Amino acid sequence: MNDDALMAKLMAAFDDDAAPDQAGDEPRPSEQPFDTQRFLAGLDAIFDAHAAAKAGPYLEQAMIDAENAGDDAGLLTVLNETMGFYRSQGRHKENQWIVQRALELATRMGITGTEAWTTTLINAATAMRAAGQYDQSEDLYKQAQASSERTLAPSDRRLAALHNNLSMLYSETGKTHQAEVELGEALRILESSSPDAETDLDVASTHTNLALTLLAEDKLSAASWHAAKALEIYRNGHLEHSAHYASALAGYAQVRFHQHDYGQAVNLYCQALQVIEECYGKDTDYYRITESNLRQAEHEASEHAPANVSQNVSQDASAGGNGSGTPGTAPAGTPSAAVPSATASPTGTSPICGLKLARECWNAYGKPLIADKYPEYQGRIAAGLVGHGSECYGFDDDLSRDHDFGPRFCLWLTDEDYAAIGERLQADYEALPQSFMGYGPRESTARAQGAGRRDGVFRIGDFFESITGYRQAPSTNNPHEWLMLDEATLAAATNGEVFADPLGKFLDTRQGFKTMPEDVRLALISKRLGMMAQAGQYNVPRMLARGDGAAAWLSIGEFVQAAASLVFLLNNPITVGYLPYYKWRFAALRRLSSRMAARLADVCGQLETLLRLSSAACYGGAGFGEGGKGSAPVAEKISQTIEHVCAEVVAELRREGLTGSDETFLEWQRPYVEEHIASDAACLHSL
The missing domain is CATH 1.25.40.10 (Tetratricopeptide repeat domain)
Structure with missing residues (x-):
C-alpha cells in the first residue's frame, strides 16, 4: 500500500460526520469525541501496510485526542496499544513512562478487579520484562495473576x-x-x-x-x-x-x-x-x-x-x-537458541561487585556441592544473597572490602529439609574454598558471626526472623505489626538477589515482606507529611530566626529523612523496594530517581542541596565557603527549597488521587490522604 492509499484509509477511519454547531464553527478539541474503534482501525491499517514508522506519531496523536476528549477508557486503550508497539521497537525507556501512565490511569478510573485491569497489568508486566526491569515485571505479573482469577474463566x-x-x-x-x-x-x-x-x-x-x-x-x-x-x-x-x-x-x-x-x-x-x-x-x-x-x-x-x-x-x-529464547544456564560451548534477544551490558570483572561474586561462587561451588552430596534436594534448596551488607544493596565498592567482603552465598531450606540435612550442609558449606576469583578469605566482623552470620545455611523462617523479628510477613489484619517494622529493616529483608528457588518458598516469604498493605502505606505517607510540615515548614524557619543553629540543623535532617521516605512510599515499595538505612539512603534515592517514570525524581537533588546549604544557613557558613554575605540569603534559599519540595509533593498526591486540595502546608493534606484508609484501626490514623 502506498502512502497516499494509507493516508486515505486513515482519513476514512477518522472521518467525522458530525456537523459543527454553526456554519463555519470548528468544534473545540474537548468537544470532539474520541472513537476507539476508528483508532484501532487506523492502527490496523498502518500495520497492514507494514508502515511501522507511522505508528509512533499516530499513537502519540491518539493519546492527545483521547485526553482532549476526556475519554479515559479510550486513552487506556491507546496506552495499551502503545506499550506493545514501543516494546516491539525496543523503545524501552519511553515505554516505562507509558506503563506508569497506564497503571495510574486505570487506578484512577477505578477499574481494578476488572478484565481491562488484568489486560493492562499483563501488558505492563511484559513491557517491563522487555526493558530488563525484572522485579517490577514479576510484581505486575503476580498482580495480573491475582486479578485474572477473578476476571477470566479457568479455560x-x-x-x-x-x-x-x-x-x-x-x-x-x-x-x-x-x-x-x-x-x-x-x-x-x-x-x-x-x-x-x-x-x-x-x-x-x-x-x-x-x-x-x-x-x-x-x-x-x-x-x-x-x-x-x-x-x-x-x-x-x-x-x-x-x-x-x-x-x-x-x-x-x-x-x-x-x-x-x-x-x-x-x-x-x-x-x-x-x-x-x-x-x-x-x-x-x-x-x-x-x-x-x-x-x-x-x-x-x-x-x-x-x-x-x-x-x-x-x-x-x-x-x-x-x-x-535460550535459558541462560546452557553450558559453555553450547549454541544459543536461534532467536533474537536483548544483549545485556557487559559487566566488568575487575573489580567485581559482591552480588556477582556471590552468584559466581554459587555456580562454581554451591551447585556442584548439592548435586554431588544432596542430589535428592536439588529441586528444594534456594540460594542467593539477601540481608545485611553493602553488597546486598549493590552499593559495595573498593572501600567496602575492608570488612565482611568475600565469596559467600546463602542457602535457604524448609524446616523439614533443615532438620534432615541442615547441619551437614552447613559443615560442607564451611569446608568450601575460602578464596575465589582472587578474593578472600573473608574476614568477618563480630557482628557478622554467630547468630548474626550473613551467609551459609538457614531455615527460611529463621533467616527472616533474624532480620525482622518475624518468620513471615505480618498479616494485613495486624497493621500495628507492620508499623513496628521500620523501612530499613524491610529493605534488608527484601534486597539482594535470589539465584535459585525451585520450590518458590523463599521468594514467596520475601514477597510477603515486600507487599506492604495499602492502608499501612497510606498511614506512613500521612506520617511523613506531618513530619515534613512540622520539621521543615514550621520549625526550620523558627529555629533559624531564634539563632539556634543546632536545632535548625536537626530540623533539616528530619525533613530530609521524611521526604526521602515519602519518595519511596509514593513510588510504592512493591515496585521500588524500601528506603535503606542512613548510610545508603541517598545512594538508593539517587538510583530510584534515575529510573524512567520515577515519581518525584528531582526531589533527591533538592534534598542534597538542603544538606549542603545547611552549614551556611545554620552557622553562617564559617569555614564552609557558603556564607560570605552572612546566613540570611542561604536561609532564604533553604526555606524556598523546602516549600518547592512540598509543592511537588502536593502535585504528586493530586496525580495519585490522594487529595483534591492545593494546600501546600503538608499537615493539612493528612486528612485527605487518610480518607483513603479503609481500616478503622487507630494506629493507622492521626489524632
Whole structure:
C-alpha cells in the first residue's frame, strides 16, 4: 500500500460526520469525541501496510485526542496499544513512562478487579520484562495473576499467555524450575481449551518452550520428548510455513546438540535458516544468530567421528515453536537458541561487585556441592544473597572490602529439609574454598558471626526472623505489626538477589515482606507529611530566626529523612523496594530517581542541596565557603527549597488521587490522604 492509499484509509477511519454547531464553527478539541474503534482501525491499517514508522506519531496523536476528549477508557486503550508497539521497537525507556501512565490511569478510573485491569497489568508486566526491569515485571505479573482469577474463566487462553509470559521472565532470570511450572500450567490450559490440541500452534509453541526450559535444567529426556511433540503438532496441522516453525526447528536442534547428535543439529539448523529467510530475510539478527549456531554445530560435528554426522533428517525433525529464547544456564560451548534477544551490558570483572561474586561462587561451588552430596534436594534448596551488607544493596565498592567482603552465598531450606540435612550442609558449606576469583578469605566482623552470620545455611523462617523479628510477613489484619517494622529493616529483608528457588518458598516469604498493605502505606505517607510540615515548614524557619543553629540543623535532617521516605512510599515499595538505612539512603534515592517514570525524581537533588546549604544557613557558613554575605540569603534559599519540595509533593498526591486540595502546608493534606484508609484501626490514623 502506498502512502497516499494509507493516508486515505486513515482519513476514512477518522472521518467525522458530525456537523459543527454553526456554519463555519470548528468544534473545540474537548468537544470532539474520541472513537476507539476508528483508532484501532487506523492502527490496523498502518500495520497492514507494514508502515511501522507511522505508528509512533499516530499513537502519540491518539493519546492527545483521547485526553482532549476526556475519554479515559479510550486513552487506556491507546496506552495499551502503545506499550506493545514501543516494546516491539525496543523503545524501552519511553515505554516505562507509558506503563506508569497506564497503571495510574486505570487506578484512577477505578477499574481494578476488572478484565481491562488484568489486560493492562499483563501488558505492563511484559513491557517491563522487555526493558530488563525484572522485579517490577514479576510484581505486575503476580498482580495480573491475582486479578485474572477473578476476571477470566479457568479455560481462557489469555491465562495461558500470562503463564507463558511469566515463564519467559523466570527463564531470563535463571529461575528455570519456576519457568517449567508456569509452562506446565500454560500447556494444561491450552490443551483443555483447544478444539484440537494435536494441530494447535500455541500448544506446539508451548511444547518448544518447555523443551528449552527443561534443557536448562539438564532434563534431556523430557526436553527431547517435548521438542519432538512440537514437531508432531506442526506436521499434523500442516504448519511448516509458519514463522514460528523456525524457532521450533532451532529449539530441537539445540536439544540434539546437547545430546551430542551434532549431525542432526546441523540439519535442523539448516532447515531453520530456510524458514527464517522465507519469512524474515537474511538481513536480520534472527538469521545471523541461527547461522552462528549452525557454524558451531558444524564445527562440533567435524571434531567427532563421521558416523555422528547424519545426512538425512529424521521424521522427528520438523519442529515448531515461538522463539522464547535460550535459558541462560546452557553450558559453555553450547549454541544459543536461534532467536533474537536483548544483549545485556557487559559487566566488568575487575573489580567485581559482591552480588556477582556471590552468584559466581554459587555456580562454581554451591551447585556442584548439592548435586554431588544432596542430589535428592536439588529441586528444594534456594540460594542467593539477601540481608545485611553493602553488597546486598549493590552499593559495595573498593572501600567496602575492608570488612565482611568475600565469596559467600546463602542457602535457604524448609524446616523439614533443615532438620534432615541442615547441619551437614552447613559443615560442607564451611569446608568450601575460602578464596575465589582472587578474593578472600573473608574476614568477618563480630557482628557478622554467630547468630548474626550473613551467609551459609538457614531455615527460611529463621533467616527472616533474624532480620525482622518475624518468620513471615505480618498479616494485613495486624497493621500495628507492620508499623513496628521500620523501612530499613524491610529493605534488608527484601534486597539482594535470589539465584535459585525451585520450590518458590523463599521468594514467596520475601514477597510477603515486600507487599506492604495499602492502608499501612497510606498511614506512613500521612506520617511523613506531618513530619515534613512540622520539621521543615514550621520549625526550620523558627529555629533559624531564634539563632539556634543546632536545632535548625536537626530540623533539616528530619525533613530530609521524611521526604526521602515519602519518595519511596509514593513510588510504592512493591515496585521500588524500601528506603535503606542512613548510610545508603541517598545512594538508593539517587538510583530510584534515575529510573524512567520515577515519581518525584528531582526531589533527591533538592534534598542534597538542603544538606549542603545547611552549614551556611545554620552557622553562617564559617569555614564552609557558603556564607560570605552572612546566613540570611542561604536561609532564604533553604526555606524556598523546602516549600518547592512540598509543592511537588502536593502535585504528586493530586496525580495519585490522594487529595483534591492545593494546600501546600503538608499537615493539612493528612486528612485527605487518610480518607483513603479503609481500616478503622487507630494506629493507622492521626489524632
